[in-house]
Structure formats: C-alpha cells, structure tokens
Amino acid sequence: MSETLTKAKFKLGVTLYSFASEWAAGEYTLDSMLKRVVDMGLGPGVEIMASQTVRTYPETPDSFINEWKGYVDKYGFTPSMYGTNLDMGRNRAADMTLDEEYEFVLRQIEAGAKMGFPTIKIQSASGELLTKLLPHAERLNVKLGYEIHAPEGPNSEKIMKIRDTYEKLNSPLLGFVPDFSSTMHTMGRSMLQTFRDRGLDEAAIEKALEFWASDMPHPQRIAEFVSYLESRGINPNSLGPFGRMAFNMNGHVAPEEWKDIMHQVVHIHAKFFDMNDDGSVEAIDYEKHTKIFAEGGFDGYISSEWEGHAFADIGQVDPFVVVKQQQDFMKKFM
Amino acid sequence: MATHDTVLSKQSLTATANGLSLAMTVPWYRSLWVSSVTSINVHVDGVEVPQDKLSFRLNGQSWPMSEVPNQWETLWFMQDRAYLDMDLGKAGVVGEEREITFHIELRLPYMQIKPGLYLPNIVHQVVKLKVQA
Numbered sequence: 001m002s003e004t005l006t007k008a009k010f011k012l013g014v015t016l017y018s019f020a021s022e023w024a025a026g027e028y029t030l031d032s033m034l035k036r037v038v039d040m041g042l043g044p045g046v047e048i049m050a051s052q053t054v055r056t057y058p059e060t061p062d063s064f065i066n067e068w069k070g071y072v073d074k075y076g077f078t079p080s081m082y083g084t085n086l087d088m089g090r091n092r093a094a095d096m097t098l099d100e101e102y103e104f105v106l107r108q109i110e111a112g113a114k115m116g117f118p119t120i121k122i123q124s125a126s127g128e129l130l131t132k133l134l135p136h137a138e139r140l141n142v143k144l145g146y147e148i149h150a151p152e153g154p155n156s157e158k159i160m161k162i163r164d165t166y167e168k169l170n171s172p173l174l175g176f177v178p179d180f181s182s183t184m185h186t187m188g189r190s191m192l193q194t195f196r197d198r199g200l201d202e203a204a205i206e207k208a209l210e211f212w213a214s215d216m217p218h219p220q221r222i223a224e225f226v227s228y229l230e231s232r233g234i235n236p237n238s239l240g241p242f243g244r245m246a247f248n249m250n251g252h253v254a255p256e257e258w259k260d261i262m263h264q265v266v267h268i269h270a271k272f273f274d275m276n277d278d279g280s281v282e283a284i285d286y287e288k289h290t291k292i293f294a295e296g297g298f299d300g301y302i303s304s305e306w307e308g309h310a311f312a313d314i315g316q317v318d319p320f321v322v323v324k325q326q327q328d329f330m331k332k333f334m
Numbered sequence: 335m336a337t338h339d340t341v342l343s344k345q346s347l348t349a350t351a352n353g354l355s356l357a358m359t360v361p362w363y364r365s366l367w368v369s370s371v372t373s374i375n376v377h378v379d380g381v382e383v384p385q386d387k388l389s390f391r392l393n394g395q396s397w398p399m400s401e402v403p404n405q406w407e408t409l410w411f412m413q414d415r416a417y418l419d420m421d422l423g424k425a426g427v428v429g430e431e432r433e434i435t436f437h438i439e440l441r442l443p444y445m446q447i448k449p450g451l452y453l454p455n456i457v458h459q460v461v462k463l464k465v466q467a
Contacts, residue, residue, distance in 0.1 A: 020337050020363045024412045051364040055411045087443040089452045090367045091406040123444060241338065241455065309337045309363075 008294035008334035011301050012327050013045020013080045015269070016053060018306040021314040023052065031071065038075040040320050042327065045080030045301035047267075049121075050108050051087075058085075058104055060111030068115045080301035081145065081177070081267045082112030083121040102132045109133065113140035119267045119300065121145050121177055127165040130174065137173045144174055145266040150181035150251030151218040154261045166264065175266035178258050179305070180284050182251035187212050188273040188283045190311040191250060194242050204232065213252060222247050249310070255288050262296035269305045275325050286326075290333035302330070337363040339457045342436060347463040349426030350419060353387075354378065354465065357415040361438065361457045365412045368392060368405035370440050372454065374418060377435035387421040428467045435460045 014037055022028055028036070030053060037046060050057050054064060072079060086105055088096040096104065105122065112120045122133075125146040137144050152159050154176070166174045192205055200208070211225045222244060226236045229243075236243050258265070270289070274282045293302070304323045339361055346357045356376070360366055371390070376383050390402045392410060396419070410416055436459045445453035 017363065020412075021340070024337065024340070024359055024363075026413050049364060052412060055409075055413075057365060057409060057411075085364070085444050087367065089441065089443040089446060089450075090369055092369055092403050092441075095446075095449055240458075311336055313336065314340070 005333060006291070006295045008290070009297060009299035010268070010293060010334075011045055011078075012043070012330065013047060013078070013301045013303050014042040014323050014327075015047035015049070015081075015083075015303040015305050017047075017049055017083075018304060018309075018319050018323055020052065021309040021312075022319070025314055030067075034071050034075055034077065036320055038077055040324055042304065042320065042323050043077040045303060046077045047079075047081040047083065047301070047303045049083035049085070050111070051083075051085045054111075058087075058107050060108070060115075065111065065114050072116060078301075079115055079117040080303060081119040081121055082108070082115065082117035084108035084112070084123065086123040088124075098128055098132075101129055105129070105133060106136055109136060109140065109142065109144075113142045117142065119143045119145055119177075121147060121267070125162045125165060125174075127168065130165065130169055134169060134171055134173065138171075142173070143266040145177040146175075147177040147179055147269065148182055148261075149179040149269075150184070150249055151247060153182045153251060153253030154178070154257045156253075163261070163264075175264040176261050177267045177269060178261075178265060179269035180271040180289055181249055181269075181307075182253050183255040183258065183289070184250050184252060184283050185285055186283050187246060187250045188311075190273050190308055191242070191246050194311050195239065195246070198239050198242065200234070200239070204229065204234065208246060212247065212250065218247060245310070249307070250283070255285060255292055258289075258292055259296060262293075262298065265293070265296070265298050265300070267300050268293060268298065268302040270302050270326070270330065271305045271307060272322075272326050273306070273308045273311070275322055275329075279325060279329055281326055281329055286330055287333050290330050294334060337361075338455055339459075341438060341457055342434070342459055342461055342463070344463065345466055347432060347434065348466045349428050351425055353420045353422030353424070354426040354432070355391075355420065356418040356434065356436070358418060358438075359415060360410050360412045362412075362440065362442070362455060366410050366440065367443060368397070368408045368410055368416075369403050370410070370443050371402050372439040372441050373437075374399065374402075374439075375437040376418065376420065377433075378420065378422070379433050380435070383420045383422070389419045389421075391417040391419055426465050428465050430465045431462055432465060433460070433462050 440455040441452045
C-alpha cells in the first residue's frame with residue numbers, strides 16, 4: 001500500500017524575484033509580467049520585493065498602490081508577501097540611526113499592507129526595531145517574517161538570537177520565512193558548472209563538495225576551500241564572487257530542522273536552481289520539504305523562487321517554464 | 335553574465351560629441367542607490383580614462399565620479415540604465431570596435447558586515463564593443 005500523504009493546507013505562488021534578469025533587461029513591464037504569471041498558472045500567490053519592483057522605493061505613492069490593486073482585480077491573483085529592505089548604509093557618511101531605520105521600514109510595511117499583502121518580509125529582526133514596528137503590524141494586521149536563508153538554519157546561532165527576541169516580544173505576528181537554500185543535500189549543479197567554466201578541474205570540484213558537506217563552521221569551510229585552491233596554485237579570485245557564493249547560497253542543514261519553528265512559519269521560499277530531466281528538482285529534496293510543511297499544518301503561501309539567474313545568462317532558461325515544472329513536481333506531494 | 339555581474343551589453347557603447355558613453359545595468363538583483371557605486375575604472379583600448387574625464391549620468395542628472403558616492407537619495411532603479419560619459423577629447427566614431435575594460439565596485443547598502451562596513455560586489459569585464467549611433 002502506498003504511503004498516505006497529509007493533504008497540504010498551503011497554497012503555491014511565485015516571487016517575481018525569479019524573473020529578475022528579464023525585469024532588469026526591460027523585457028517585461030509589471031503588467032505583462034503579472035499577466036504571464038497568471039497565464040501560466042503560477043499563482044495564486046504573488047510576492048514582490050519593493051526594491052525591485054517599485055521605481056520610487058522606499059516611497060510607494062498611492063498611484064502605484066492603485067496600479068497594483070488594478071492588476072490584482074484584472075488578473076485575479078493573491079498578494080502573498082511584500083519584501084522590504086533596510087538600506088542602513090545608503091549614506092556613506094553615517095549608518096542609519098534606529099529612528100531612521102524604523103521610518104525606512106515602516107513606510108514599506110504601510111505600503112505593503114495597503115497593497116493587500118498579509119505578510120511583510122523584514123531584513124532586520126533586532127529587538128529594538130521590532131519593539132517599535134510591532135504596534136504598527138498589529139494596527140495594520142500584517143505578519144512580519146524574517147527569512148532563514150543559507151548558510152543559516154532554524155537552529156544556527158544568528159537565528160537562535162532572533163528566536164529569543166521573538167519569545168520576549170511574544171506576538172503571533174512575528175515569524176520566519178524558511179528558504180530551501182538552507183536545507184540542500186548537495187551544491188547546485190549550476191554552481192558547480194560555473195566553477196568548471198572558471199577553470200576548476202574535477203578534483204577541485206570534489207574538494208569543494210567535500211568541504212561543503214563537512215561539519216566545520218561556515219567560515220572555516222570557505223577558508224579550507226581557499227587554502228586547498230592555494231595549495232594547488234589556483235588563485236581563489238579566479239572564481240570571482242562564486243567561491244564565497246557557493247557556500248553562502250547552498251546550505252546543508254537537515255530539512256527536519258524546519259519542524260523546530262513550524263509554529264512561526266509565515267511564508268516559505270521554495271528555492272531552486274535547476275530541474276532534472278525527469279521533472280524533479282536537483283540538489284533539494286522537494287518530496288521531503290513538501291511533506292514536512294504539509295504535515296506541520298502550514299497554511300500560508302509557498303513562493304517558487306528560481307535563483308538560477310545568478311548563474312545562467314539571460315535567455316538560456318525561461319524562468320516561467322522552470323517555475324511551472326517545479327510547481328508541478330511539488331504538487332505530487334501535496 | 336547573470337544578475338549580479340551584468341553591467342554592459344552589446345549595445346552599451348555609443349558615440350558622443352567629445353567621446354564615448356557606456357550604458358550600464360545595475361549589476362545586482364535589486365535597485366541600488368547611486369551612492370552604492372564605490373568606484374568605476376575604465377580603459378578604452380588599453381588606455382585608462384582619467385577619473386576627472388568620467389561622469390555618471392542617470393535620468394537627466396550627471397555627477398563627476400568624486401560626487402557619486404555622496405548621492406544617497408537618488409535611486410538607480412534596476413530597469414533604468416545609467417551612463418558613464420567619457421570625455422576623450424574628440425567625437426566618438428560610430429561603427430568602430432573598441433576594447434573596453436570595465437571595473438565597478440559596489441557597496442551593498444543593506445548587507446552590513448559590521449557598522450560602517452558593507453559587503454561589496456565587484457564586477458570586472460573586458461569586452462569588444464562596436465560604437466553605436
């Protein structure tokens with residue numbers, strides 16, 4: 001007898017971050033991009049990032065909010081999460097003060113709430129800042145989510161500090177956004193291909209995988225890889241930013257750890273880089289991830305987040321098509 | 335070339351009355367501030383263009399390179415091209431092929447390592463481009 005699946009309560013969707021290259025190149029307007037999302041059935045949830053989508057960022061004038069609401073009505077998708085940024089270093093003369101941080105983020109939270117997003121992604125979860133923002137989240141009835149992304153995991157030191165802060169503030173509106181990049185079972189194929197394109201041989205690739213999979217602390221894994229390259233006479237700078245990215249973008253925490261924060265999950269990023277020929281997702285165990293969140297009773301949105309654009313040239317992959325494939329694969333386990 | 339290292343395209347190089355101009359895409363996955371540009375260095379056919387002959391232009395505003403890191407209230411929206419205008423002392427010639435060595439360093443204003451210190455993004459490109467009209 002086949003194993004019974006727990007019926008998932010969560011809904012699927014996509015973040016427009018997946019289409020960053022096409023957006024930057026001006027191949028789409030917001031209208032035509034949302035139309036293609038809906039035409040290809042990639043919703044119902046749609047997530048955007050203010051700093052990508054909004055020309056007047058961090059301000060969001062009513063004209064933009066009305067434009068957005070018009071798209072929601074026209075295309076019938078559901079706003080899922082609004083990504084804010086905290087550019088505390090935009091003025092080189094001085095980092096933002098706490099009050100400036102608060103004002104910078106609050107403006108974006110207010111806009112996201114007006115645009116109908118139930119969840120707002122936040123970039124800082126410092127206790128001081130959250131204490132000031134929380135009354136507004138209550139007033140606007142939005143949840144605030146801090147993303148847990150590679151190399152962090154639900155139980156890493158940095159995240160444990162935030163869990164402590166959340167416990168002190170004790171609000172159901174404070175939560176996390178798990179990103180599957182934290183819980184990969186190997187480095188992504190496109191990352192390894194980039195290493196090959198930059199001249200690494202198979203022995204070096206194997207070493208990269210070995211250091212990646214080891215239990216050493218994150219900075220040490222990078223340092224060990226760098227010293228290996230140097231011992232072989234390979235200049236680590238020949239990898240450009242990819243040496244660091246390989247370890248920062250591909251985490252190897254056990255997926256089961258997501259259960260430890262299940263009650264605080266407010267949104268999810270179903271990260272992926274590449275699809276296998278058989279229709280499965282490479283480097284990330286989607287069956288396991290999907291089941292963990294279905295069994296955990298998560299009832300929010302899972303946004304597909306294709307990050308292959310960090311490696312692929314524009315035009316090599318149609319990101320809308322791979323998101324469709326990835327969602328079809330996930331549906332098998334829902 | 336992917337989201338974090340795409341700056342120039344085949345159509346980037348254009349002729350101006352006193353030289354050449356390069357159209358630049360933000361080499362990151364989101365919009366940044368003009369102040370996020372730490373520095374730009376460019377060589378044309380192996381010859382470095384002095385910093386005081388470069389200016390950074392965006393949406394009708396233009397700054398000398400020394401002023402760029404101070405423009406923290408002007409957003410470089412990711413769908414907008416910024417232009418690096420190079421004063422080479424003579425008009426650019428449409429149709430010529432020029433070798434451009436382009437180096438840009440960014441400071442990512444939200445990726446704080448510690449107070450006052452931010453993660454950089456560095457892109458170095460060597461390309462042969464045909465001068466467009």
